[in-house]
Amino acid sequence: MHTFSYVKATTLKQAGELLAANADAKLLSGGMTLIPTMKARLAQPSHLIDIGGIAELSGIEAKDGKLTIGAATKHVEVAKSAVVKKAIPALAYLASQIGDPQVRNRGTIGGSLANNDPAADYPSAVLSLGATIVTNKREIAADDFFQGLFSTALGAGEMIVKVVFPVPAKAAYEKFPHPASGFAMAGSFVSQRGKDVRVAITGAGPGVFRWKDAEAALGKKLAAASVEGLSVDATDLNEDMHGTKEYRANLAKVMTKRAVGKLSGK
Amino acid sequence: MAKVELKINGKAHSYDVEDRTLLVNLIRDHAQLTGTHVGCDTSQCGACTVHMNGVAVKSCTVLAVQASGADITTIEGMAKGDKLHPVQQAFTECHALQCGFCTPGMIMAVTGFLKDNPKPTDEEIYHGLEGNICRCTGYINIVKAVKQASKAMAK
Numbered sequence: 001m002h003t004f005s006y007v008k009a010t011t012l013k014q015a016g017e018l019l020a021a022n023a024d025a026k027l028l029s030g031g032m033t034l035i036p037t038m039k040a041r042l043a044q045p046s047h048l049i050d051i052g053g054i055a056e057l058s059g060i061e062a063k064d065g066k067l068t069i070g071a072a073t074k075h076v077e078v079a080k081s082a083v084v085k086k087a088i089p090a091l092a093y094l095a096s097q098i099g100d101p102q103v104r105n106r107g108t109i110g111g112s113l114a115n116n117d118p119a120a121d122y123p124s125a126v127l128s129l130g131a132t133i134v135t136n137k138r139e140i141a142a143d144d145f146f147q148g149l150f151s152t153a154l155g156a157g158e159m160i161v162k163v164v165f166p167v168p169a170k171a172a173y174e175k176f177p178h179p180a181s182g183f184a185m186a187g188s189f190v191s192q193r194g195k196d197v198r199v200a201i202t203g204a205g206p207g208v209f210r211w212k213d214a215e216a217a218l219g220k221k222l223a224a225a226s227v228e229g230l231s232v233d234a235t236d237l238n239e240d241m242h243g244t245k246e247y248r249a250n251l252a253k254v255m256t257k258r259a260v261g262k263l264s265g266k
Numbered sequence: 267m268a269k270v271e272l273k274i275n276g277k278a279h280s281y282d283v284e285d286r287t288l289l290v291n292l293i294r295d296h297a298q299l300t301g302t303h304v305g306c307d308t309s310q311c312g313a314c315t316v317h318m319n320g321v322a323v324k325s326c327t328v329l330a331v332q333a334s335g336a337d338i339t340t341i342e343g344m345a346k347g348d349k350l351h352p353v354q355q356a357f358t359e360c361h362a363l364q365c366g367f368c369t370p371g372m373i374m375a376v377t378g379f380l381k382d383n384p385k386p387t388d389e390e391i392y393h394g395l396e397g398n399i400c401r402c403t404g405y406i407n408i409v410k411a412v413k414q415a416s417k418a419m420a421k
């Protein structure tokens with residue numbers, strides 16, 4: 001790992017100022033992506049601003065049909081939270097399926113979203129549920145936030161503060177995990193709010209995306225059979241040693257059908 | 267450089283380390299507790315698992331400075347004198363190790379897992395040990411040991 005200076009921020013304001021003052025600084029949340037990346041010398045920040053201990057960034061609250069989760073809230077906290085289990089059980093389930101226990105004990109929702117790994121789990125929930133990402137500068141709608149492979153709408157000096165999820169009528173997540181890492185080979189988050197059904201696919205493409213044909217069909221009839229005749233366009237999907245584009249397109253469909261089959265809510 | 271003050275196995279320590287020093291290096295090189303192993307150094311294998319404030323973490327993926335003020339438990343802190351921790355005892359009795367390289371990390375992961383889930387099913391044990399790899403493929407006996415430890419600890 002290259003050398004850097006570590007600074008522990010204690011308030012949101014201080015973290016924002018440190019970030020603004022150092023162009024090559026990076027925020028350190030759970031470190032479960034950033035530290036391995038730095039060890040592989042794929043990132044070389046001048047400063048690490050540790051936001052893991054900032055109280056304002058942590059916590060879970062359900063109020064007025066919305067579930068709010070602070071950026072530095074750990075996966076384990078979301079997975080175990082009675083509040084999340086009551087409001088959006090599919091989200092608690094999703095968090096319980098990330099990586100392994102040690103990763104869940106450190107990794108955070110803000111770090112996962114900022115990183116936007118094409119196979120990460122949270123982006124699918126955020127996109128499907130139409131959540132809002134609140135930063136230290138503005139609010140960003142999920143549809144505008146994810147911009148493909150490891151890129152997001154976050155600008156320089158911008159930090160995720162919290163994520164606000166509208167509570168859906170029903171939601172479910174299903175993923176086919178890579179057997180070694182746990183990352184999604186393909187995952188599908190299906191949710192229903194009013195007449196609106198949204199399907200977000202992760203793992204299969206260069207970034208999370210909405211499968212709009214499935215949304216339209218499920219909007220008419222919310223049953224696994226509705227997606228039977230459809231297929232995910234494989235043209236731009238990922239292809240690597242783990243699977244072809246066509247394999248991933250099929251997995252995305254299978255995961256969607258399974259998710260529809262286990263939709264839960266109030 | 268950074269000053270790191272922390273407790274390891276109940277004993278207070280203070281070290282001056284580089285900002286980039288990993289917790290596992292502080293434990294092995296500075297505190298000279300070499301029971302905690304480095305297998306992959308890429309956050310995959312869990313050989314470096316220790317408890318930080320009571321929860322299992324991969325110490326190769328935590329900076330030593332991040333652990334400042336924390337309470338760390340390593341494999342050396344598990345036995346009470348000559349009396350092995352029930353998880354250690356169960357690993358010994360069930361033959362849950364061959365070369366023993368993964369064992370300290372396994373034992374720390376199992377202990378963390380049993381706190382949350384004192385009576386796990388086989389499925390739950392598989393899921394709970396996803397962060398640990400054993401290259402001697404001793405998983406069958408490891409699962410046996412987890413069940414035996416769970417029974418012993420319930421008494």
Ligand SMILES: Cc1cc2nc3c(=O)[nH]c(=O)nc-3n(C[C@H](O)[C@H](O)[C@H](O)COP(=O)(O)OP(=O)(O)OC[C@H]3O[C@@H](n4cnc5c(N)ncnc54)[C@H](O)[C@@H]3O)c2cc1C
Binds near residue numbers: 027115122
């Ligand atoms: C073995 C292993 C298995 C894994 N398996 C999975 C899996 O199955 N599914 C999955 O989804 N993920 C998986 N992960 C990734 C894990 O979920 C990480 O926790 C997550 O991607 C990053 O969160 P973090 O808090 O650790 O972020 P960090 O590593 O601290 O940061 C990641 C990036 O986000 C930036 N950042 C952090 N917080 C903020 C913020 N508040 N605002 C703006 N930028 C910020 C950082 O500067 C950095 O660039 C795995 C990781 C490992 C090591």
Ligand code: FES
Binds near residue numbers: 305307308324326
């Ligand atoms: S050495 Fe830390 S996970 Fe392998």
Ligand code: FES
Binds near residue numbers: 363367369399404
């Ligand atoms: S006993 Fe040899 S690696 Fe597990």
